[in-house]
Amino acid sequence: MLGILLLLSGAFSSFGQSTATLSIEGEITNPLELKLTDLARFKQVTHQIRDRDGKEHAFKGVALIDLLERAGVTTGSKLRGKNLAKYVLITAADGYEVIFALPEIDPEFTDQVILLATEKDGQLLPAGEGPFRIITPNDKKPARWIREVRTIRVGFAKE
Ligand SMILES: Nc1nc2c(c(=O)[nH]1)N[C@H]1C(S)=C(S)[C@@H](COP(=O)(O)O)O[C@H]1N2
Numbered sequence: 001m002l003g004i005l006l007l008l009s010g011a012f013s014s015f016g017q018s019t020a021t022l023s024i025e026g027e028i029t030n031p032l033e034l035k036l037t038d039l040a041r042f043k044q045v046t047h048q049i050r051d052r053d054g055k056e057h058a059f060k061g062v063a064l065i066d067l068l069e070r071a072g073v074t075t076g077s078k079l080r081g082k083n084l085a086k087y088v089l090i091t092a093a094d095g096y097e098v099i100f101a102l103p104e105i106d107p108e109f110t111d112q113v114i115l116l117a118t119e120k121d122g123q124l125l126p127a128g129e130g131p132f133r134i135i136t137p138n139d140k141k142p143a144r145w146i147r148e149v150r151t152i153r154v155g156f157a158k159e
């Protein structure tokens, strides 16, 4: 009986993983709703990076900048003037939120490639962590490695 329940809950949580959507919204020209399968069509990037467990892991996914560009966020030569006062607010399923400024993400400002990871060591991220997790390779601690990302909202810090 317990076995069947465990099996069912496992099936439902992986169903949740494949149907979970990521929304990109706010001050952008092209709002997006992306599923895991949509992300597979973007260029894949892997970061080999030490996790809290002290071991190196291969996190694979899509560069956050690629998603923002597809959504029509002001990046590159457009990231100047009042656009420099925009924030990127990332919200997770558990209500956890973190922000970035656009220059932390834009390759004209930084070499850091912030990742929206979907895999760790060749496996999809498990429920509770995935299907989407931000990885910030240059942060000294993983507080912005936000698990279970649901929305990415771009806004002006001052309306
Ligand atoms: N959704 C979500 N992501 C989160 C957190 C959280 O509370 N909720 N905590 C952050 C903090 S403070 C840390 S230190 C790391 C911990 O990552 P781990 O659970 O993989 O060890 O996750 C980060 N990502």
Ligand SMILES: [Mo]
Pocket: 142, 143
């Ligand atoms: Mo933390």
